[in-house]
Amino acid sequence: MSEAASVGERQNQGCEHLAHHFDTPQQQFDAGKLGMWLFLTTELLLFSGLFCAYAVYRALHPEVFRYASQYLDMPSGLANTLILLTSGLTMALAVRFAQTGKKIGLAICLFLTICGGLGFLGLHGYEYFTNYRQKLLWGLDYNPTRGPHGKPLTPILSMMPPKVRAKPAESPGWTRLDQLGKVGFIVSHSDIAPASPGPSGAAPQEKIVAIASPYGQPANVQLFFSIYYLMTGLHSLHVLVGVILITWLLIRAIRGDFGPGYYTPVDLIGMYWGLVDMIWMFLFPLLYLIH
Amino acid sequence: MASATAAPHVHAPTDSPGNYLTDKRGIASWLFTLDHKRLGVMYLIVGMLAFFVGGMLAEVIRTQLLVPQGLIFNGQTPQAAYAAYKHYNQVFTLHGIIMVFMVLIPVIPGALGNFTVPLLLGAKDVAFPRLNLLSFWLYVFGTVLAIISTLLGAVDTGWTFYTPFSIQTETYVVVMVLGLFLIGFSSILTGLNFIVSIHKLRRPGMSWFRLPLFLWATYATSIIQVAATPVIGVTLVLLALERIMHIGIFNPALGGNPLLFQDFFWFYSHPAVYIMILPAMGIISEIVPVFSRKHIFGYEAIALSSLAIALIGFLVWGHHMYVNGQSAELDAIFSFLTFLVAVPSAIKVFNWLGTMYKGAIVLHTPMLYAISFLILFTIGGLTGVILGALATNVVLHDTYFVVGHFHYVMFGGTIIAFLGGLHYWWPKMFGRMYNETLARIACILLFIGVNVTFFPQLIVGAEGMPRRYAHYLPVYQPYMVASSIGAYIQLAAFLLMAGYLIHSLARGKKAPVNPWGGGSLEWTTSSPPPEDNFQVAPEIGDHYDPYDYHHLVYDANVGGYVHVDSPGHDAPVYVVGSIPRPVAG
Numbered sequence: 001m002s003e004a005a006s007v008g009e010r011q012n013q014g015c016e017h018l019a020h021h022f023d024t025p026q027q028q029f030d031a032g033k034l035g036m037w038l039f040l041t042t043e044l045l046l047f048s049g050l051f052c053a054y055a056v057y058r059a060l061h062p063e064v065f066r067y068a069s070q071y072l073d074m075p076s077g078l079a080n081t082l083i084l085l086t087s088g089l090t091m092a093l094a095v096r097f098a099q100t101g102k103k104i105g106l107a108i109c110l111f112l113t114i115c116g117g118l119g120f121l122g123l124h125g126y127e128y129f130t131n132y133r134q135k136l137l138w139g140l141d142y143n144p145t146r147g148p149h150g151k152p153l154t155p156i157l158s159m160m161p162p163k164v165r166a167k168p169a170e171s172p173g174w175t176r177l178d179q180l181g182k183v184g185f186i187v188s189h190s191d192i193a194p195a196s197p198g199p200s201g202a203a204p205q206e207k208i209v210a211i212a213s214p215y216g217q218p219a220n221v222q223l224f225f226s227i228y229y230l231m232t233g234l235h236s237l238h239v240l241v242g243v244i245l246i247t248w249l250l251i252r253a254i255r256g257d258f259g260p261g262y263y264t265p266v267d268l269i270g271m272y273w274g275l276v277d278m279i280w281m282f283l284f285p286l287l288y289l290i291h
Numbered sequence: 292m293a294s295a296t297a298a299p300h301v302h303a304p305t306d307s308p309g310n311y312l313t314d315k316r317g318i319a320s321w322l323f324t325l326d327h328k329r330l331g332v333m334y335l336i337v338g339m340l341a342f343f344v345g346g347m348l349a350e351v352i353r354t355q356l357l358v359p360q361g362l363i364f365n366g367q368t369p370q371a372a373y374a375a376y377k378h379y380n381q382v383f384t385l386h387g388i389i390m391v392f393m394v395l396i397p398v399i400p401g402a403l404g405n406f407t408v409p410l411l412l413g414a415k416d417v418a419f420p421r422l423n424l425l426s427f428w429l430y431v432f433g434t435v436l437a438i439i440s441t442l443l444g445a446v447d448t449g450w451t452f453y454t455p456f457s458i459q460t461e462t463y464v465v466v467m468v469l470g471l472f473l474i475g476f477s478s479i480l481t482g483l484n485f486i487v488s489i490h491k492l493r494r495p496g497m498s499w500f501r502l503p504l505f506l507w508a509t510y511a512t513s514i515i516q517v518a519a520t521p522v523i524g525v526t527l528v529l530l531a532l533e534r535i536m537h538i539g540i541f542n543p544a545l546g547g548n549p550l551l552f553q554d555f556f557w558f559y560s561h562p563a564v565y566i567m568i569l570p571a572m573g574i575i576s577e578i579v580p581v582f583s584r585k586h587i588f589g590y591e592a593i594a595l596s597s598l599a600i601a602l603i604g605f606l607v608w609g610h611h612m613y614v615n616g617q618s619a620e621l622d623a624i625f626s627f628l629t630f631l632v633a634v635p636s637a638i639k640v641f642n643w644l645g646t647m648y649k650g651a652i653v654l655h656t657p658m659l660y661a662i663s664f665l666i667l668f669t670i671g672g673l674t675g676v677i678l679g680a681l682a683t684n685v686v687l688h689d690t691y692f693v694v695g696h697f698h699y700v701m702f703g704g705t706i707i708a709f710l711g712g713l714h715y716w717w718p719k720m721f722g723r724m725y726n727e728t729l730a731r732i733a734c735i736l737l738f739i740g741v742n743v744t745f746f747p748q749l750i751v752g753a754e755g756m757p758r759r760y761a762h763y764l765p766v767y768q769p770y771m772v773a774s775s776i777g778a779y780i781q782l783a784a785f786l787l788m789a790g791y792l793i794h795s796l797a798r799g800k801k802a803p804v805n806p807w808g809g810g811s812l813e814w815t816t817s818s819p820p821p822e823d824n825f826q827v828a829p830e831i832g833d834h835y836d837p838y839d840y841h842h843l844v845y846d847a848n849v850g851g852y853v854h855v856d857s858p859g860h861d862a863p864v865y866v867v868g869s870i871p872r873p874v875a876g
Binding site: 019020021022027030031034035038039041042043045046047048049050052053056057060061138139140141219220222223226227229230 | 409414415416417418419420422479483484486487490491492517518519520521522524525526529532536537538539540542545546547548551555823
């Protein structure tokens with residue numbers, strides 16, 4: 001930090017990038033840096049809503065998270081973690097090379113960072129595609145054909161007595177399946193669980209939460225996938241924006257815009273890339289490493 | 292504020308000082324301007340248009356409620372009435388959305404903040420002028436999206452968008468929330484810009500405790516804007532995705548929790564109340580000492596209480612949810628914190644009163660607004676404490692008492708202070724004076740109108756009338772009619788105001804450098820200021836104090852205040868704070 005500041009002082013020499021309302025390049029650099037820190041704060045808070053939703057639903061439905069996490073491809077998540085960590089290193093090196101004026105090193109590092117970002121997006125896109133083929137989607141679209149690790153799902157509906165099977169049309173509420181012994185209550189008309197218990201006191205008599213749905217999985221698995229897609233989707237969007245910004249940096253770096261006297265954009269986008277890295281470091285264990 | 296010894300020979304530039312309004316011409320020079328003052332004026336124009344629309348919707352609401360069955364939206368059969376009352380829901384929803392997101396939140400930081408912050412700092416512009424332009428256009432595009440949504444099918448959820456109704460309604464919620472997302476982004480960027488400006492663009496010698504209090508208030512507001520708005524952003528995106536993709540996060544039918552939406556929503560929207568009121572308090576802190584001709588009382592207390600409000604304001608959102616299924620323990624904690632946040636607000640009120648005490652009070656229009664603010668905001672604040680108490684809240688929740696309370700705070704507080712600030716800085720913004728007599732009449736008329744409108748709402752709410760109803764029991768009619776009459780009085784006051792302000796733009800008397808005798812830096816440059824704010828960057832002396840008025844005297848020839856040592860000399864001053872403040876006797 002202090003080193004960066006002392007390098008920033010050297011920027012006082014390069015004045016061609018000074019905007020009219022700043023007195024010194026140092027003041028301009030500091031303003032940009034503070035602005036970027038504040039922007040990163042807002043980014044963190046943007047994600048915090050999703051982290052909060054994650055915490056609430058994991059506390060309410062721990063069995064859903066344990067079960068659904070098995071669907072995710074852990075090795076590919078781990079590979080993505082390593083890719084992003086490496087790209088974080090190359091970005092940090094790029095900032096350093098910009099500060100010291102090593103233009104070839106700067107261009108190579110920026111290029112490697114772009115490769116890392118694209119590799120991450122590619123691998124993650126492939127994961128999305130696999131999920132899509134298995135119908136592991138959000139909310140209403142969650143309708144998998146197989147269980148985790150390719151195990152077949154047993155359609156319990158066929159095991160129901162005819163009376164219960166006939167019931168869905170007339171009553172969309174809970175149906176008790178004593179025949180299954182261990183199961184509490186299940187939804188009889190679809191594999192979507194009914195409303196979560198309302199405010200205390202307003203909950204219906206059959207408050208026991210379903211621990212099994214017609215396909216032998218916990219109720220509300222679709223919630224996990226909603227959160228999974230929201231968190232990783234928002235993160236991937238940020239990776240994409242980062243790749244575009246770093247490509248812009250690379251073009252400017254090849255043009256020779258950056259040097260010890262002026263490297264503010266490299267520094268600020270480096271900070272942004274650090275945040276993108278860091279958020280993934282939380283997402284990976286929270287989503288992939290639950291059991 | 293001038294410097295006695297330095298003044299004569301520092302007035303180096305003798306040519307015309309320049310005028311930001313007229314120096315550049317053409318529509319593009321306005322639409323793509325990077326000048327914070329022009330952006331402030333554009334915010335003012337868009338904000339006032341939004342205020343006009345929102346105000347007219349309020350008049351529709353009050354006219355509807357003149358008779359128990361509804362004057363505008365009603366029907367002979369229950370089915371017809373039900374269909375008509377749906378339109379009433381759309382009207383009050385739009386009134387709320389426009390007033391909250393397009394007027395109350397952006398208008399003080401956007402219009403008055405943009406105009407004054409760099410001037411008060413002694414800077415040439417905000418830290419990121421291009422970001423400032425982007426912020427303005429995001430505000431405009433967001434407003435346009437909101438208009439499109441209204442034309443397609445106006446939202447009828449109430450401005451709070453509570454799930455699950457906002458997921459089920461057939462109106463165009465998605466377009467509306469995307470518009471509000473853009474406006475929120477605009478708010479974040481404005482706040483970010485002000486924080487960086489106040490940190491990095493203070494003139495040398497302008498230490499933190501020499502900042503005018505409006506800057507402290509703006510700083511506290513900006514912290515809330517930066518830290519709370521992203522949460523409403525992600526919440527609104529989730530709501531939109533809920534409608535488009537059925538993700539189920541807030542939908543109980545899909546295992547989601549609608550209370551989570553309320554928590555997220557109020558985590559932003561309660562601090563948003565302080566986004567609205569804190570800059571208003573900043574304006575009052577500027578006006579009261581100038582028109583009391585007396586140093587501000589308790590500078591540090593006012594400055595730090597702004598930060599206290601900003602911080603505690605983040606921890607009270609649960610008081611909107613006492614009866615919504617929150618646990619009793621949480622209710623008690625939120626109630627305690629709500630009582631706590633009233634303390635710094637009260638500190639401010641006492642300090643303003645302390646400033647006025649034994650002051651030489653001048654009842655010019657801005658001061659009339661400041662006094663109105665003190666009365667109305669106190670009523671609004673005290674009724675807020677009643678609502679923050681658990682037992683009374685259960686009775687008063689969702690009644691007209693709540694409506695009366697927040698209109699006293701939002702209208703009686705924010706809008707009244709905004710109008711005070713507008714009248715205070717108007718000569719600086721446009722270089723023209725307005726008709727003082729008409730302005731005073733309008734202010735008094737408005738004060739009467741606000742009370743006649745909202746005080747009956749407090750009573751009728753305490754008697755049990757629920758909010759948001761398109762029709763009501765006949766027993767409430769006298770109060771409702773009184774409230775509507777108050778709304779028409781307000782309309783008359785605003786029409787009068789629009790009249791004399793437009794007249795001022797065209798024919799107003801030319802404004803002097805310092806019409807009110809203010810001590811902060813904006814009163815040292817010409818009216819209106821040049822494009823770079825100051826012809827020569829102001830120099831801050833050792834004795835600079837924005838609330839020291841001892842060396843300013845009224846000069847009838849100039850029509851404003853001048854330095855005590857340079858009578859008849861109405862010109863910008865470039866060195867301030869070279870004379871020590873006399874020791875109080």
